Amino acid sequence: MNPVKVSNVTVAYDRKPVLQEITFDMPEGKLIGVVGPNGAGKSTLIKAILGLIPTASGTVDIYGKPYKSQRKLVGYVPQRGSVDWDFPTNALDVVLMGRYGHIGWFRRPGKKDTAIALQALDKVGMKEYASRQISQLSGGQQQRVFLARALAQDATVYFMDEPFVGVDAATEKAIISLLNELKAQGKTVLVVHHDLQTVKEYFDWTLLLNKRKIALGPTEEVFTIDNLQKTYGGRLSFLDTQLDPSHVVQS
């Protein structure tokens, strides 16, 4: 069964349509990159799938059921800039938040949750920083904490919003090896990505999005100059100079 089935989803902010009639199935056990220009609706797509914003029409199924009954199967990494990193808390505490969905009302994270959270921090190379105040972490370290929190959710399908933005080279490597590890465990990961240079290297499948779905499929089939032109429109001229043709599939 498909981990995620999006059918005919339309989203509008103040009657201004942001996503139009999006329909696609996500294949299981793949790393899927989502690309599109700024304001294309990439974050909105994730938020709509997770029920964080109302949809004007359409349905989303996670393993054949509505999201509400499948929350525990889904992990989420929001854009790093979406939270206040001056909040008085430390790295371990943030990762423990990944356990809250499993803990239930009126209970505190226990020893087992702390062990899971520490293990997740270890996986992203941040164990020594467990008790570090989050405002004192670098951008890359904050991003790793967010990834660790998603790992602590112990999900089957992951949605990550621009995890590679503003991180150092070491963090980028750590993230990509983590993604591959998740894939090896049979998990499905959808990643909003901004760097067209690395799409072919990182992702098995690619979703090209600009308000509408331009294309979805195996990267070598859909990541073509033609589709990029449709996605980025006139802005592709600047892409030409940025993009080494060897990174794009020639059609």
Add this chain to the structure above:
Amino acid sequence: MSYGAWIMLTGSLVGVTCGIVGCFLILRKMAMLADAISHTVLLGIVLAYLVSHSLEGIYMLVGAGIIGLLTAFLVQVLHTSGVQSDAAIGVVFTSLFAFGVILLSAFAGKVHLDVNHALMGEITFIPWNTLTIGGMNLGPSAVWMLGSVLLINLILIFLFYKEIKISSFDPAMASAIGIPVMFIHYLLMSMVSITTVASFDSVGAILVVAMLIVPGATAYLLTDKLIVMLVISAAIGVIAAIGGYYAALIWNISISGSMASIAGLIFAVTFILSPKHGLMAKLIARRSIVAEQS
């Protein structure tokens, strides 16, 4: 207990109760909404009196709770339909408050409450307004009211601690994992409402905002742990209350005014000297960065 001791106890209870709830207002960047609620609950108090013909605490708390929630709800509705949030707060705040003032003046003869008292509070009269049950004098009723509200707040924060924490830090993640973020929001707004009403008699609607915001804002500068922030904020509330009482005695000034001023003074000193986020620390850090670069 002596007259002065009762006043200090009352002031300290105001400080602790406001200080704790205030931390969440600071973290959620909702000082403005708290300001609005602290005024609109006046309408709740008047309505509660007109319905129940009693000035007993429980009616006041229920009335204030309902109007406080109504305030938060109306602001939310206006905001989601496209009005900027500070404008939404301004509109709701002034309309409901004005309605409260009108009712109060229209029924002035019947309501034993005057606008001045509601706005400024009168902590000096607190010790004489006592609670008696079965002929036993149990001390000032304000102390009982504040104590009950503090207890209710502590129980709610204890029960919903992790939900309040995650929905303050990362509301998107919180609702993704099924935490009812809006319920938590209204829960906190109810706590603000009943806290305000319980503090009304002592410090009034204007200074209660100072007691809600200033200790939390100060504590925010001093710690990196939420639970420590709550404790520091409560402690600052107590220091402001006791310090304010003595300052008022010495200079013969308004007790509640001097409580709020002491809180403001503590904030100012912290803002300049705080080792982590203070002005001095930032200047020094900036200088050392410049020094490193050159």
